[in-house]
Amino acid sequence: MCRDVRVCRGSSNLRRGALDCESLLFALNQAACCRACNLIRRKQASLVKAKASFRSPKLRDGRERYPSLKSVEEKKQTSIDTDLQHFAEDEKIHGAVVPPIFQNSLFVFDTYEDFSSGMAGLSKDEEKYYYSRISNPSMTVAEKKIAHLEHTDRAKVFGSGMAAVSCAIMSCVHQGAHVVSVDTCYSNTRQMLQDYLPKFGVKSTFVEGTCPEEFIDNFTDDTKLVILESPSTFFFKLQDIEAICKSAKAKGIKTMIDNSYSTPIFQTPADFGVDLIVHSATKYLGGHSDITAGVICGPESHMSHLIKDEMVIYGSALAPFPAWLLTRGMRTLKLRMKQHELAGNFVAEWLEDSPFVERVHHVGLASFPQKDLYRKQMAGSGGLISFEPKFQTKEEVARFINALELFQIGVSWGGFESLVVGALLEPMGYKEKRWVIRLYCGLEGPADLVADLEQAFSKVG
Numbered sequence: 001m002c003r004d005v006r007v008c009r010g011s012s013n014l015r016r017g018a019l020d021c022e023s024l025l026f027a028l029n030q031a032a033c034c035r036a037c038n039l040i041r042r043k044q045a046s047l048v049k050a051k052a053s054f055r056s057p058k059l060r061d062g063r064e065r066y067p068s069l070k071s072v073e074e075k076k077q078t079s080i081d082t083d084l085q086h087f088a089e090d091e092k093i094h095g096a097v098v099p100p101i102f103q104n105s106l107f108v109f110d111t112y113e114d115f116s117s118g119m120a121g122l123s124k125d126e127e128k129y130y131y132s133r134i135s136n137p138s139m140t141v142a143e144k145k146i147a148h149l150e151h152t153d154r155a156k157v158f159g160s161g162m163a164a165v166s167c168a169i170m171s172c173v174h175q176g177a178h179v180v181s182v183d184t185c186y187s188n189t190r191q192m193l194q195d196y197l198p199k200f201g202v203k204s205t206f207v208e209g210t211c212p213e214e215f216i217d218n219f220t221d222d223t224k225l226v227i228l229e230s231p232s233t234f235f236f237k238l239q240d241i242e243a244i245c246k247s248a249k250a251k252g253i254k255t256m257i258d259n260s261y262s263t264p265i266f267q268t269p270a271d272f273g274v275d276l277i278v279h280s281a282t283k284y285l286g287g288h289s290d291i292t293a294g295v296i297c298g299p300e301s302h303m304s305h306l307i308k309d310e311m312v313i314y315g316s317a318l319a320p321f322p323a324w325l326l327t328r329g330m331r332t333l334k335l336r337m338k339q340h341e342l343a344g345n346f347v348a349e350w351l352e353d354s355p356f357v358e359r360v361h362h363v364g365l366a367s368f369p370q371k372d373l374y375r376k377q378m379a380g381s382g383g384l385i386s387f388e389p390k391f392q393t394k395e396e397v398a399r400f401i402n403a404l405e406l407f408q409i410g411v412s413w414g415g416f417e418s419l420v421v422g423a424l425l426e427p428m429g430y431k432e433k434r435w436v437i438r439l440y441c442g443l444e445g446p447a448d449l450v451a452d453l454e455q456a457f458s459k460v461g
């Protein structure tokens, strides 16, 4: 009998027991005594094995993405953990350890000459503030931190992920332009490309995208932008970022990626040649389901124009208070991503063994079909999983979802809380529509999440 009674009460009791990660690990060291313990130990052992074989991916300049302590000392770099706490926060206003919220819409000047130079100062090195629709010190802290983490010159924060996506797209196209996009990009990004931009003469081609040639073969003389989302939403397919960017660059085509799934903790697309990186910071970067926010990161040459030409006009900058919350949320980004990864892998592996499940889509699984590309581009997987249940009627899907207690019914992801949504989809390569259930594993105990799924499956049939 295990000494940790919270584990030993059996799998159905796990749901009620307050089993956190630490006690889960503690429990794993105890003797085997029940099915739940064995299951947890088996899953954990495969995670440990996967971690042992993990090699830090190389950056384009040959450096390791996660440098050892020694190389950090030699190169005088600080780690991501330290940067999340301190980068861009040198100035301590009145000694305040946390940067204050600059809750003001405008900035005033002592002289007309200062005012005139303030209006001109939009470059990152001489950030001058005059109006919070463009910039504000609370925005700047978050922007500098994200730009640094994404290995780009500059970042700007927006009022939502879609504000960032639409501004980034508009900064790359003009009347008559053509876009090649991954088919499974975020639904509203697709809506913009498919339904909205044709009004202005901008056409788009959608490709499944698992093979770089699908993009390259669709390039025309008018192609101005390639849109990637790797992994893509719902089915988590990867695109070969480096190969696609290389071909696009050779033809003068800009590339943009939605990096919301990975965050810079697990993927830095600029190292593979992407021009613009966008985020729905509503998701992992904010991390607490209390803001909507977006980010665009890119080279100064593009960003300075984007700020003057698009951002100024659209007026979709992030307000000071949510910008401050974004900085606060990011302090725990790496810790949270590691926990989402642990929970996501644990739940996905359990689902793979479930008699109720036909197919599981999750980049962290050993069975993930693009494992080599995953290892090249990514340093970890997140908390999103989708699966195709064997039961395929709307009523059964609804019964399963309604029976869940910990997984709450709702869109979005990236916060502390686990979520579930179901959708009838027919992605490219499928012959018919399938019910797909998407789970987002939040920060609850992984075994509690599994117990919740187990009891909900038992209610289906």
Ligand SMILES: Cc1ncc(COP(=O)(O)O)c(C=O)c1O
Binding pocket: 160, 161, 162, 163, 165, 186, 233, 258, 260, 261, 279, 280, 281, 282, 283, 292, 293, 294, 412
């Ligand atoms: C991958 C992805 N990109 C962009 C967005 C849009 O972000 P927001 O809701 O912050 O506008 C979402 C929203 O769900 C998303 O999932």
